[in-house]
Amino acid sequence: MKTTNIMIVGVGGQGTLLTSRILGGLALDAGYDVKLSEVHGMAQRGGSVVTYVRYGEKVAEPIIEEGMADIIIAFERLEALRYAHFLKKDGVLIANDQKIEPMPVLLGMADYPENVLENLAKKYTLFSVDAMQQAKQLGNSRVFNIIVLGLVAKHMKFSKEEWYKVIEKTVPPKTVEINKKAFDAGYQL
């Protein structure tokens, strides 16, 4: 089996680590070799963050390089654009339609690009969701990343039961129900 490569990109503080833990647990339960890689530290301070998830028969390097990603999960528009070139030719980009302006933009030293998702859709297979909006409707804005994950699940080969099982194991017990609801919301899109 070929190794599957998934990248999660976003802004420090957006909860990329939880998402990668769920993906890692999923692959481990299915009996694959798994490697995850993320860089802690400076990234927590609102910087650009990227996490790599790789699984397959045997995984060597823990990172994903340009042109290798099967799926990129982007929690923010600008970050989707920053990393889109990591996608394989037939790769899928799943984007949360949210804008967080970086400091150079706030200081007026750079412009936040216009129509990011529209332009990315011309070049790549893209699915997007305003997960923040949906999460607020569910009554908990923190679960927006699980909504995105529900959308991702449609493009992966695991059953809904397998996803539920790993979500139950990974999120805090009190939040299992709301997280499953969030997952369903994304899955139904």
Added chain:
Amino acid sequence: MTNKVIMLGNEAIARGAYEAGVKVSAAYPGTPSTEISESIIKYKEVYAEWSPNEKVAAEVAIGASLAGVRSLASMKQVGLNVASDPLYTFSYMGVNAGMVFVVADDPGLYSSQNEQDTRAVARAAHVPVLEPSDSQEAKDFVKFAYELSEKYDTPVIVRTTTRLSHSQGIVELNDRAEIADKPYKKDIRKNVMIPGFAKFRHVAVEQRDIALTKDASELPINKVEMNDTKIGVITSGMSYQYVKEALPRASVLKLGIINPLPRKLIEDFAGKVEKLYIIEELDPVIEQQVTSWGIKAVGKEILTVQGEYSANMLRQAIGGEVLALEQPAEVPARPPVLCPGCPHRSVFSVLSKLKLHAAGDIGCYTLGALPPLGVIDEFVCMGASISTMHGIEKAKGKEFSKEWVAVIGDSTFLHTGINSLMNMVYNKATSTVIILDNSTTGMTGHQDHPATGKTLMGEVTYMMNLKALCVAMGINHVVEVNSFDLAAMESAVKEAINKDEISVIIAKSPCVLLDKQKRQGYRILADKCKKCGMCLKPGCPAMRKSADGTVQIDETMCNGCGLCKSLCKFGAIEQAGEK
């Protein structure tokens, strides 16, 4: 029930120490090594502490080894500089029970001020260094390090890197070895390193080097994978993974021990392959030695001493592949910033207003060097703000240094800043030191330190009083100011810089991320906003100028510190819920 789990490299290191029967662990935080200590506390059999700095941590672990229990000291690469004094001499003494240093290097400078290579330090200190390449090996090599340590009577360094420490992989768990404590034996010829005894220990070190070099070729942590012999690669650590990815058909000698090198194994391998490459991140530690033995090998002339390697890099440099990679889009950078509500921003806004220079130090507050605050002029290493400030005063005199202050975090002050402050008192300085006391070690993810009142294991302890400490050192002018009280801060700074004696200002306000209770956010009253931009000056990421020139506050990001309100002369900013 399987005993296979996914573990971060650092968690696996902690697990390895636990399984090896370690009883004492000491460390000072530092990315990417911090999670080792944060993981080890779940094993109740291990006593674990944050020490105030790496030298202290190393010495605590050395004491435990001398007393007869296996011990661990962990730190980032620059931490080993601080701990290198005990390292070099403990190498002469050797251990009673096994003692291991885990040192995390940072190729790619994800969170460090340099890219030094710990393997070179290990060579200089005549200490064995092992290099694992995934989480499973991280655990296994740490356990093996304790065996080596006891067998060869030496501390052992396990070198990890950011990529290994912060990657997760599958690890098979084993039980903890029940290791009986060794009896303590008084032996001054081995443990009191006065010159007369150290001279003989140096002989022992040399003998140990020779014995280990001989045995290194037989160690199970080295691996030969013979394949196509046209290309042979000698590699270690994370580079091994890139080699497997990029050159799957090559023959590989994967070294587990880097110091001393297994010479016989390397010579045998080199004799079997047509073209030999040596692939190692950072310095050519393996390459320089191997080529000095007359073996022909290609390495740094086609690769680099900088940054992380990758499979694509090797595909191009060695495989000769031409990769048709897409160009990345041009997008604005997203550098790390001080959080909304960070007390450092408030203090810096005063220093910026007063147009002062700052001798800086390391922590979140180092971000104050960047626009728009731009108040920090220089920063070298932990503790250096206060001592470089002193040097600046001694070089150019009081009048010159009146335009400067030193800024240092609370954790950094207790790490090594305290010695520098003692020096200022002793050598009659008149400059000003601002301790940015946010009650935590922020940058590395909120660790406790001697002035937080809590230990690594979560126990309540004495909370060091920074003001009393400064007073006890002989400083008369020590004031505590709330970091968000701009007027008080401004007058305190003005008073301090104009005094003919040393002053310490302790700027107090807890890190906003510690404050679990979310405060009400602020909002702009558009009709009152005069578009002057004063509130934007400190660069709060929750604030932006909208198209019409008025300011907007992002309610989801605002942490309610009120700095913007304090800066607004027109009453155009109010807290949500305010009348």
